[in-house]
Amino acid sequence: MKTLQAIAECAKNASTALSSVPTEQKNRALLAMASALEIHAEAILDANRRDLEAAVSGGMPPAFIDRLRLEGRLHRIAADVRTVAALPDPVGQTFGERVLPNGLRVSKRRTPLGVLGIIYESRPNVTVDCAALALKSGNAAILRGGKETLHSNTALVAALRDAISEVGLPADVLQYIDSIDREHVKEMLKLHDFIDMIIPRGGAALHQFCREHSTIPVMIGGIGVCHIYVDESADLDQALAIIRNAKVQRPSVCNSVDTVLVHQAVAAAFLPRLVAHLRQDGVTFRAAPRALDVILPADDVLPAGESDFDTEWMALILSVQVVDGLDEALAHIRRHSTGHSEAILTQNDDHARRFVEAVDSSAVFVNASTRFNDGGQLGLGAEIAISTQKLHARGPMGLEELTTYKWVIIGDGQIRPDA
Amino acid sequence: MKTLQAIAECAKNASTALSSVPTEQKNRALLAMASALEIHAEAILDANRRDLEAAVSGGMPPAFIDRLRLEGRLHRIAADVRTVAALPDPVGQTFGERVLPNGLRVSKRRTPLGVLGIIYESRPNVTVDCAALALKSGNAAILRGGKETLHSNTALVAALRDAISEVGLPADVLQYIDSIDREHVKEMLKLHDFIDMIIPRGGAALHQFCREHSTIPVMIGGIGVCHIYVDESADLDQALAIIRNAKVQRPSVCNSVDTVLVHQAVAAAFLPRLVAHLRQDGVTFRAAPRALDVILPADDVLPAGESDFDTEWMALILSVQVVDGLDEALAHIRRHSTGHSEAILTQNDDHARRFVEAVDSSAVFVNASTRFNDGGQLGLGAEIAISTQKLHARGPMGLEELTTYKWVIIGDGQIRPDA
Numbered sequence: 001m002k003t004l005q006a007i008a009e010c011a012k013n014a015s016t017a018l019s020s021v022p023t024e025q026k027n028r029a030l031l032a033m034a035s036a037l038e039i040h041a042e043a044i045l046d047a048n049r050r051d052l053e054a055a056v057s058g059g060m061p062p063a064f065i066d067r068l069r070l071e072g073r074l075h076r077i078a079a080d081v082r083t084v085a086a087l088p089d090p091v092g093q094t095f096g097e098r099v100l101p102n103g104l105r106v107s108k109r110r111t112p113l114g115v116l117g118i119i120y121e122s123r124p125n126v127t128v129d130c131a132a133l134a135l136k137s138g139n140a141a142i143l144r145g146g147k148e149t150l151h152s153n154t155a156l157v158a159a160l161r162d163a164i165s166e167v168g169l170p171a172d173v174l175q176y177i178d179s180i181d182r183e184h185v186k187e188m189l190k191l192h193d194f195i196d197m198i199i200p201r202g203g204a205a206l207h208q209f210c211r212e213h214s215t216i217p218v219m220i221g222g223i224g225v226c227h228i229y230v231d232e233s234a235d236l237d238q239a240l241a242i243i244r245n246a247k248v249q250r251p252s253v254c255n256s257v258d259t260v261l262v263h264q265a266v267a268a269a270f271l272p273r274l275v276a277h278l279r280q281d282g283v284t285f286r287a288a289p290r291a292l293d294v295i296l297p298a299d300d301v302l303p304a305g306e307s308d309f310d311t312e313w314m315a316l317i318l319s320v321q322v323v324d325g326l327d328e329a330l331a332h333i334r335r336h337s338t339g340h341s342e343a344i345l346t347q348n349d350d351h352a353r354r355f356v357e358a359v360d361s362s363a364v365f366v367n368a369s370t371r372f373n374d375g376g377q378l379g380l381g382a383e384i385a386i387s388t389q390k391l392h393a394r395g396p397m398g399l400e401e402l403t404t405y406k407w408v409i410i411g412d413g414q415i416r417p418d419a
Numbered sequence: 420m421k422t423l424q425a426i427a428e429c430a431k432n433a434s435t436a437l438s439s440v441p442t443e444q445k446n447r448a449l450l451a452m453a454s455a456l457e458i459h460a461e462a463i464l465d466a467n468r469r470d471l472e473a474a475v476s477g478g479m480p481p482a483f484i485d486r487l488r489l490e491g492r493l494h495r496i497a498a499d500v501r502t503v504a505a506l507p508d509p510v511g512q513t514f515g516e517r518v519l520p521n522g523l524r525v526s527k528r529r530t531p532l533g534v535l536g537i538i539y540e541s542r543p544n545v546t547v548d549c550a551a552l553a554l555k556s557g558n559a560a561i562l563r564g565g566k567e568t569l570h571s572n573t574a575l576v577a578a579l580r581d582a583i584s585e586v587g588l589p590a591d592v593l594q595y596i597d598s599i600d601r602e603h604v605k606e607m608l609k610l611h612d613f614i615d616m617i618i619p620r621g622g623a624a625l626h627q628f629c630r631e632h633s634t635i636p637v638m639i640g641g642i643g644v645c646h647i648y649v650d651e652s653a654d655l656d657q658a659l660a661i662i663r664n665a666k667v668q669r670p671s672v673c674n675s676v677d678t679v680l681v682h683q684a685v686a687a688a689f690l691p692r693l694v695a696h697l698r699q700d701g702v703t704f705r706a707a708p709r710a711l712d713v714i715l716p717a718d719d720v721l722p723a724g725e726s727d728f729d730t731e732w733m734a735l736i737l738s739v740q741v742v743d744g745l746d747e748a749l750a751h752i753r754r755h756s757t758g759h760s761e762a763i764l765t766q767n768d769d770h771a772r773r774f775v776e777a778v779d780s781s782a783v784f785v786n787a788s789t790r791f792n793d794g795g796q797l798g799l800g801a802e803i804a805i806s807t808q809k810l811h812a813r814g815p816m817g818l819e820e821l822t823t824y825k826w827v828i829i830g831d832g833q834i835r836p837d838a
Contacts, residue, residue, distance in 0.1 A: 016753070020776055098798065104787060106797055111779065113809050192630065196809050211611065215630045217637075217810045238832040245834035334435070356827050357439055360530065368523060368830030377835065378525055378826065379517065390532050390615050390823035391636045392811040404809035407797065408775050411787030413657040415664035416796065 004187050007175050008142060008194035011115045014172035015140035019112045023089040025167060026136055030085035032163035033132065034078040040159040041074050047155035048124070055148055063252075067123045070152060077125050080382070084132040087381040090400040091138045094408075102414050108405040112138030114196040116402065117188055118384075119144045119210065121202035124152040130199075131160050131174050133384045137402035140173040142195065144188065146202075147180035154178055189214035197402075199385050204312075219397070221362075221387040224254035224340030225312050226370045229329040229355070231346035232263040236270050238367065239345045240277050243318075245369040246343070248281045252314050254386060255341050255373040259309055259319040261329045267322045268294045274320070275301060283316045290322035309336045326351050330358050337361055339388040341370040362388050362395035423606050426594050427561060427613035430534045433591035434559035438531045442508040444586060445555055449504035451582035452551065453497040459578040460493050466574035467543065474567060482671075486542045489571060496544050499801070503551040506800040509819040510557045513827075521833050527824040531557030533615040535821065536607055536635065537803075538563045540621035543571040549618075550579050550593050552803045556821035559592040561614065563607065565621075566599035573597055608633035616821075618804050623731075638816070640781075640806040643673040643759030644731050645789045648748040648774070650765035651682040655689050657786065658764045659696050662737075664788040665762070667700045671733050673805060674760050674792040678728055678738040680748045686741045687713045693739070694720060702735045709741035728755045745770050749777050756780055758807040760789040781807050781814035 002010075018026075037044065048070040055065050070077075090110050097107040116139050118130045127143055134141035145153040153176060161171040177184060189198060189210060198218045200210045210218045228246060230239050246257035262270055271294050275285060279300060286304040287295055295301055308319050309332075323329045333342055343365035344355040352366045363373040373395060375383025380398030387393045393401035421429075437445075456463065467489040474484050489496075509529050516526040535558050537549045546562055553560035564572045572595060580590040596603060608617060608629060617637045619629045629637045647665060649658050665676035681689055690713050694704060698719060705723040706714055714720055727738050728751075742748045752761055762784035763774040771785045782792040792814060794802025799817030806812045812820035 016779075019779070100798060104791065109775075114779075211634045217808070235832070241834055242832065249835055249837060352829075356528075359825075360435075360438070360533075361825060363826040363828060366827075366829045368828055368833045369835050371835040372523065372828060372830075372833070373826070377519075378828075379519060389636070394823050395826045404813050406778075406780060407782040407792070407814045408785075409782060409787055409791060409797075410771075410785045411791075413654070413661065414787045414791070415660055416668055416788050416790040418668060 004177065004184060005191060005194070007177065008115065008188070008191045010172040011140040011142050011175050012194045014170040015112065015114050017170055018135070018140060018173050019091070019114075019138050021138065021169065023091075025169065026089065026138070027085045029135060029164050029167045029169050030081055030132055032166050033135075033160045034081040034085070036159040036163035037074050037078040037081070037128065037156070040155070044074065044152065044155045044159060045071055047151040050151040051149055060148075064122070068149060068152070070124060073125065077128050081128060081132045084136050084382055087136065087399060089136065090403050103412065104414050105410040107408050109408050110400070110403045110405050113402060113404050115140045115142060115194055117142045117144070117195040117198045117216065119185060119188075119198065119200050119202070119206065121146040121206065122149065124149045124156060126201060127153045127156045128160070129382070130384060131157070133382060133399060133402060135164070135173060137399045139402055140175070142175045142177060142188070144177040144185060150178060150180065185209070186213050189216060192216045201385060217392070219385055219387050219392070220389040221385050222254045223312060223338050223388065224256075225259065225310060225336055225338045226255060226257045226341045227259045227261060227333050227337060228257050228343045228345060228370065229261045229323075229326075229333070230263060230266065230270060231326065231344060231348060231351050232265045233347040233351070234266065234345040235347060236266065236273070239270065240274060242343070242345060242367070242369050243274060244278055244281070246371055247278060247283055247318055248316065249371055251316050254312070255370050256314075257318070257370050258311065258313050259321065259336065261321050261323050261332055262291070264290070264322050264324055267291070271295050271320060271322070278318065281316065283318055286317065286319045288319075288321040291320045294322070295320070312338070326354060330355070333359055340386070341365065341373040343368065343370050362386065423596065423603060424610060424613070426596065427534065427607070427610045429591040430559040430561050430594050431613045433589040434531065434533050436589055437554070437559060437592050438510070438533075438557050440557065440588065442510075444588065445508065445557070446504045448554060448583050448586045448588050449500055449551055451585050452547075452554075452579050453500040453504070455578040455582035456493050456497040456500070456547065456575070459574070463493065463571065463574045463578060464490055466570040469570040470568055479567070483541070487568060487571070489543055492544065496547050500547060500551045503555050503801055506555065506818060508555065509822050522831065523833050524829040526827050528827050529819070529822045529824050532821060532823050534559045534561060534613055536561045536563070536614040536617045538604060538607075538617065538619045538621070538625065538629065540565040540625065541568065543568045543575060545620060546572045546575045547579070548801070549803060550576070552801060552818060552821060554583070554592060556818045558821055559594070561594045561596060561607070563596040563604060569597060569599065604628070605632050608635060611635045620804060636811070638804055638806050638811070639808040640804050641673045642731060642757050642807065643675075644678065644729060644755055644757045645674060645676045645760045646678045646680060646752050646756060647676050647762045647764060647789065648680045648742075648745075648752070649682060649685065649689060650745065650763060650767060650770050651684045652766040652770070653685065653764040654766060655685065655692070658689065659693060661762070661764060661786070661788050662693060663697055663700070665790055666697060666702055666737055667735065668790055670735050673731070674789050675733075676737070676789050677730065677732050678740065678755065680740050680742050680751055681710070683709070683741050683743055686710070690714050690739060690741070697737065700735065702737055705736065705738045707738075707740040710739045713741070714739070731757070745773060749774070752778055759805070760784065760792040762787065762789050781805065
């Protein structure tokens, strides 16, 4: 195996070549990458079976094993790559043009970041998604997946690199680190001379590891303790539908709701209905004392423990709490939010305005499901991550968020006058 | 002294209050801050004298002592604060509005970052600049200046905090760390729960220290090994004027030129003129072998040493090199640039286009002085730093670059359909 620094140097050199490749050639590469997944399906599925067998014999839970499986999914993954090919290319876009009084023509031009380092866990489709978004935005990518998908990822990357070469681009714009040694991740996080951005995709522990060890800027995100506040004036039928959608439609993702806060004036009318409604989907509840005053105790309604309001459930579990009103809801959110997605359900415009103003999260919703905090849903076409940090990009990160800009200043001999 | 964490917690709480303060009240605070510098001038200058005396008895060089001096400069510093008051407020600006097919009204809204940590060296006017820009952009600021300006900074911050309180804002939006222990900087760099962005202002060693120890995003910048390439087709009279401006007008700053690359076809005609012209200003030269072929050797024209082309001179010194043409110039810049400011002087549009395309720096100039890479010059009104990193902001950072955004999504009951 090449040293990590050699891999990163290759990626950096390849990224320089890629940065000025015309959109049309990048799109041809993406279409070739999509086809390669289908052409090499047999080899990829063979490799995937080795990962699946290891997971089964390692006693991993069925949900975990299901996430690993590529069989029956390659066409969909290839289709996603073709979707990226069809998206507009942000590279080269010009904005902020103006002519200064001294005649200098100033603008900003979007350029690729350079080299992305992506460190992720579990699902092998992430390998393909990231490769496609990086290439379209003109960036080289160094991928480091988890050990449980090593064979799948190696086969996927081999197929994708072949396709990239085929259209005359350097295969080294896509690199895979096949070491499963965590020390190598640490080493990768120090290569700031070659890597421009680290994107961790995984749990809180992975993000913390990256933040602690990286000398490269890290996009923190994807951890969501998400809140929905049901105001006194909320349309309660609508509230039922929104909360069900936010909890049940896909409970294992970061934008699903974790905590529902209910205004005390409607708690007795709403909470028992909410429990009865979501119970049908198998949701269980962690209720704070004031909520327990209005919900009948049951096997699936437990008293909330100390840390429950700081837990991202990723499952069919919902914390519920009764609050005196908007101010208490805002205080609760300030204390427990991870800055991902929060919603207010209300017919009171002033309350909606105050909620939007006060909540400091990547996405703030009024009368809509938190599940919409997603690049595809918000019109970005695709996303590489959802940022919950404040620098560079916040919320869903699409192609544009994988670029930077440079100032371009065109003159005809201007010099700076003495102050 | 409060613990650093207590200081940062106070700043964070104060930043929440500041984030939604109307522009008009922030402007009143800024005008009060400007006046406070004049009202408390005596106390500030007394404190400044203590720093000056320490510098003199410490044997610091005259240029260093001059940078410390506040006498005669307070009115100008106050005027700069009034300029910030007059700038537009980015907070609350809305952009990227659209209505999605499902009726969701989506937009992004600019919000303050929260708490800025600013670590700087030397000049005490930085204290006031940073305080003003942070306040106008709705951010709390934790300042940590160098030990050589401790008395001046303490007096300045006391005056500014008084003024902030006067208009009813929490004084804790501005905090000063008066410890001179470097371990405390290390500790500050780990307070990612309270501080949102670290802005180092100082030399390369300070930036490296922050990058290595910070778990908070760091804005790297302000280090410029800047290049001007004189193409075969350049207007040589113009080139002389631009290079003189870029080197001589203010040699001690990051956007001054360090290296001039000259096309071999015009080297014999241009380089001797350049030397003769800049010699009058006291510039000395470090010439690579090919340049020495066309410049007469002299006391002020030395052969370039190994590292001279990687040196940010910050002084009246200029490295010169002859290149075969544009490609060699680009290769030299790729190897030696710190990504700050580079210029091409040419009458050839295709060469200008290729240079702008290929050079990956925060600002790329055609036929203009690199000294224009500056927030004031480029129309931002003021700047807190010049970023040479690619995330968040590149080039001059004004008020807008001290903000983030949140997605605001307004619905009337939308839920996400099953995939």
